[in-house]
Amino acid sequence: MKCVLEDGTVLAQEVEPAFSFFKRLKGLMFRASLPQGRALLLAPCPQIHTCFMRFAIDVLFLAEDGTVLYVKENMKPWRMSPIFAHAVQTLEMPGGTLQGRVQVGQRVDFK
Numbered sequence: 001m002k003c004v005l006e007d008g009t010v011l012a013q014e015v016e017p018a019f020s021f022f023k024r025l026k027g028l029m030f031r032a033s034l035p036q037g038r039a040l041l042l043a044p045c046p047q048i049h050t051c052f053m054r055f056a057i058d059v060l061f062l063a064e065d066g067t068v069l070y071v072k073e074n075m076k077p078w079r080m081s082p083i084f085a086h087a088v089q090t091l092e093m094p095g096g097t098l099q100g101r102v103q104v105g106q107r108v109d110f111k
Contacts, residue, residue: 048075
């Protein structure tokens with residue numbers, strides 16, 4: 001599955017789902033990197049941390065319909081995000097993926 005912005009911009013060619021408790025718990029911890037073009041989709045997920053991670057990530061917190069609620073670029077290791085009560089999904093991508101291209105209120109779709 002891939003992630004596409006409403007304007008057709010592809011954010012990730014390959015999205016890895018993390019829908020079970022244990023997949024969400026592990027997330028990207030202990031990985032050496034996340035290759036460009038890949039992303040991890042966590043659901044349900046109103047908050048994330050980057051403890052035990054070795055690289056920065058770009059993060060989108062999404063409503064149920066794919067609307068972007070919050071954008072965090074280059075979240076460094078050993079950080080914790082705020083809680084976004086209305087976020088149902090969180091998309092984690094390699095740091096530097098977004099480069100200011102995604103704004104709150106835009107929609108993403110998974111195909």
